[in-house]
Amino acid sequence: xxxxxxxENLPEPLPVLWQDDCLAVVDKPAGLxxxxxxxxxxxxxxxxxxxxxxxxxxxxxxxxxxxxxxxCLLLAFDRExxxxxxxxxMAGEVDKHYLAVCRGWPAQSHFRVEHALDGGPGKPxxxxxxxxxxxxxRSEMPWPSQDFATSRYALLRxxxxxxxxxxxRRHLKHLSHHLIGDTSHGDGRHNxxxxxQGIHRMLLHAERLDFVHPHAGNMMQxxxxxxxxxxxxxxxxxxxxxxxxxxSCPASFL
Numbered sequence: 001x002x003x004x005x006x007x008e009n010l011p012e013p014l015p016v017l018w019q020d021d022c023l024a025v026v027d028k029p030a031g032l033x034x035x036x037x038x039x040x041x042x043x044x045x046x047x048x049x050x051x052x053x054x055x056x057x058x059x060x061x062x063x064x065x066x067x068x069x070x071x072c073l074l075l076a077f078d079r080e081x082x083x084x085x086x087x088x089x090m091a092g093e094v095d096k097h098y099l100a101v102c103r104g105w106p107a108q109s110h111f112r113v114e115h116a117l118d119g120g121p122g123k124p125x126x127x128x129x130x131x132x133x134x135x136x137x138r139s140e141m142p143w144p145s146q147d148f149a150t151s152r153y154a155l156l157r158x159x160x161x162x163x164x165x166x167x168x169r170r171h172l173k174h175l176s177h178h179l180i181g182d183t184s185h186g187d188g189r190h191n192x193x194x195x196x197q198g199i200h201r202m203l204l205h206a207e208r209l210d211f212v213h214p215h216a217g218n219m220m221q222x223x224x225x226x227x228x229x230x231x232x233x234x235x236x237x238x239x240x241x242x243x244x245x246x247x248s249c250p251a252s253f254l
Contacts, residue, residue: 033067
């Protein structure tokens with residue numbers, strides 16, 4: 001009989017994009033919650049717990065990603081590093097790049113959304129929210145949609161200037177360019193079209209983080225290329241995207 005904690009039952013380690021003595025960036029898979037919360041609803045598998053086991057040391061998460069979002073997750077191994085990174089994050093000094101597939105073709109190649117958002121359930125007060133978008137690719141698929149014989153989709157790079165609850169997803173809904181696979185704020189007809197093609201996840205990926213190393217003082221750029229169903233969705237749409245360039249601390253710091 002297989003034991004509960006046998007190697008066959010242990011979860012896969014999260015891919016490490018960067019690691020040194022004080023911090024790491026990992027590639028969180030879609031579907032994995034970052035930590036326990038009111039939204040967990042009985043879930044027992046969390047990235048925070050996995051990472052403590054994986055690195056065999058304390059882990060301090062600098063930020064969060066939605067359960068359905070994949071990509072770069074920044075963490076620290078000590079409180080001082082976590083505090084310094086947290087101050088950068090709160091000051092808006094960390095540049096965050098996301099990839100998103102939406103319905104329709106935005107009219108502009110570069111555009112900014114300034115649309116106030118509340119803080120989520122139980123937090124009705126609205127605060128300013130700003131996201132910059134860039135259209136990277138467009139696709140038209142032979143899938144009927146309402147009165148149209150085809151369906152149009154776009155690959156966007158999103159750079160949130162503020163950090164409101166589900167900001168990118170809600171800003172895309174505000175534009176009527178709903179995020180594909182988003183069951184809370186998306187368009188059910190287009191989500192079903194992708195599920196028919198074997199794409200069951202939300203198409204939002206935290207592609208890159210740019211931040212100043214809290215001890216070495218130089219700029220870090222750590223990136224994660226889309227994989228799995230996100231990569232298959234891009235191939236289906238004919239939207240090739242190369243691996244982003246990555247720069248980091250010099251080897252002498254390690």
